[in-house]
Amino acid sequence: MPDLGALFSPRSVAVIGASPDATIIRGRTLKVLLQHGFAGRIYPVSRSHAVVQGLPAFPSVADLPECPDLALLVIPAASVADELERCGAAGVKAALVLASGFAEDASASGPAMQTKVRDIARKYGMAVCGPNSEGFANLPARLCPTFSPVIEEAQGSLTGEKASGRIAVVSQSGGIGFAFFDRGRPRRIPFSHVITTGNEAALECFDVVEYLLDEQSADVFVLFLETIRNAETFRRVAAKALAAGKPIVAVKIGASEAGRRAAASHTAALVGAAEVYRAMFRRYGITEATDIEQVLDIAAVFAACRDRLPRGKRVGIVTASGGAGGWLADACSAAGLEVPELDAPTRKNIDAHIPSYGTSQNPVDCTAQAVRQLGYSGLASLVADSERVDSVIVVTSARSSETFERDRENLARLARKSSKPVVLWSYSQPAEASVRIAAEAGLPLLVNLQNCAKAVAALAQY
């Protein structure tokens, strides 16, 4: 197996084709690589410039002061094979190819060029990612060889809160791969990697997952798949992830005729029957998801709760809005969960805190007054103590952060100590401060109630 450590955790990176002009991809990619604080060495390779973006440049990879771990190829498709050959000959262990126009361009010489890329990778035992990749981001290492505008424009910490496990995204689509990160960031969902594999001439998605399982910084995997190229690798790696207790949340496109057409022209993927994939996913405990937010919601709940999986399907719901509680109860039932009436001792405990127009049955409609008195944490604890309940969903109105502020320490303590999963759902638009407090505590805060039910059901099924 080629050295994927050289690809995803290199100490040195050559940027072949680097340009001083940051408005074009050849320049933008170097700019992005420089801007996030990667601690390794970066070498621009340019035939026409001696200095590129403030760094000394070299005419070819053979002229570099050291043999780089990773060669980042930002050159046109037609030049890729020759350059890759030069890299291999120079002893470069890994390459990332961003250019389009390979197997997805059936009208031209693309497919033949892609075969060449694969053959050169094999000949030299190089770890080659792409072509037609949007690059990747190793976030803890601040290594971002990509032209993704999401990474280009990202401000501040790239890794999110550390109170829960970290998510690695591995995607055959560049746009969608980085979109998971983009949509997760304002929610402070913690990511370890975003890796986009493109046409997968050599390395494929599950090779990458296997490397990340060994590397250990990721706790949950999000996969966006147009195809699975090698069923054997899939089975081995999926079994390994399951054995390691690292959940996989996957999107597999191509269920429709039009979706298959799109995949073929996009990353040259030949997709198989949806039912076959579904059965394989079920067998290895992989949760399928259908929308970007749903993927993130399920992955965030796994990241927070994978070390306290529920023993069964029974959910306790606590709410100050009767309508919201009833709606969520319906969603939980539809997702295959149970919402049983609570036991008498638990109800007695709860009844001591709520007015007579509330109810302790389940959903526990505790009214706003009890939220003020006990906080979301206190109410969640009362319900979690019931033997009739395997996990708890707390209905919140996170638009006001006051309740969260007041409850901050208790929420964090609850997340640390609870042996049962606790998930927050907000029916109102969460304030930034509420999002921050929940993330710092390590409690997932969702706004989509169907996803909330589905995520807790996925925990129960895993």
Place this chain on the structure above:
Amino acid sequence: MPDLGALFSPRSVAVIGASPDATIIRGRTLKVLLQHGFAGRIYPVSRSHAVVQGLPAFPSVADLPECPDLALLVIPAASVADELERCGAAGVKAALVLASGFAEDASASGPAMQTKVRDIARKYGMAVCGPNSEGFANLPARLCPTFSPVIEEAQGSLTGEKASGRIAVVSQSGGIGFAFFDRGRPRRIPFSHVITTGNEAALECFDVVEYLLDEQSADVFVLFLETIRNAETFRRVAAKALAAGKPIVAVKIGASEAGRRAAASHTAALVGAAEVYRAMFRRYGITEATDIEQVLDIAAVFAACRDRLPRGKRVGIVTASGGAGGWLADACSAAGLEVPELDAPTRKNIDAHIPSYGTSQNPVDCTAQAVRQLGYSGLASLVADSERVDSVIVVTSARSSETFERDRENLARLARKSSKPVVLWSYSQPAEASVRIAAEAGLPLLVNLQNCAKAVAALAQY
């Protein structure tokens, strides 16, 4: 029928129980009523204060300088019946009752008090909303008799962009009713009313919808229902809405045993079988939705496109991200839409603008280059021109507003002139400026791809 105009568009409002202390509900409700610029007359009624929040107060409703159209009762449950009687005797035409502790509190005298409320309303022919209501907002009139924190904290214009039709929310749950507004506001979705009907002792949801149909400021209705109390009224009003071409998007909770328990203890609703409701909804063209965002997405698409309903189920998809296009195609197919290959003349037109590694088949994978050249509007027009397509979904990355800025006028022209619905989906997190430009143009911008497919399918089915 009582005068619902006096209730929802009063010229004068008495606030019975108004307090100077804005930290309690009796004071907060008056504060909210004063803060949004309602042009009518407001009279605090207080036994203990001569001036309340800067306004002269009166000891009873009979002492007011005029008989008010609407009496807003912010007093405890036990005092409501007597006060309502006084209002009726004084000739007040409408009342809103916020107190809890009526039929939803089966342990006490609540049910009997609720019967009294109903009887007094009938006796005087008063339009009575509640009890256990969170109040309402008539947004164009800036009339907000409610203690909802959503309305209390709302800054700036309450009505959203006017480029598309307006949405009226009628909800039996206060928290959820105002949550639709709260979640729709940052998206600039235009609302006309949010009305929460609580226990519905006298007026019920469909009475309110009927009034709003006659009143005409709403174009689309969002309903949150725990129960339908009167099947006859439902049928009459649903048929009237359908005949007027004003779509209804409804959530009906109580499909599960736990959901039914919650509804009973919340607004004393006895809910019927889900299948029966579903059949009734289908018959009257009512679209059912399952999550807050899904409700808003479908309603926003109806608000923008109800005057250009698609002739069939065939969707054209245009995208610069192959993965996103394929995923959306799958979602459209799953929602019952068709994504046919485009005709040869249309493909030829499109092919002139895209590189060979793109494709014009459908989804049209046009690549980022074509987006820069033609804008989303130009690409949407090319696809909309095809005879094989009844509506168009444009996949965007709205995190950058540049493309939207450049395309602003053309997007607005497209929304005005297109005879087919055009809907935007963004896989990345939309920038505020993108949201504003789309809203000003009158084009719905969604971030959930399943909702996007479902909304276009709902248009096609309506």
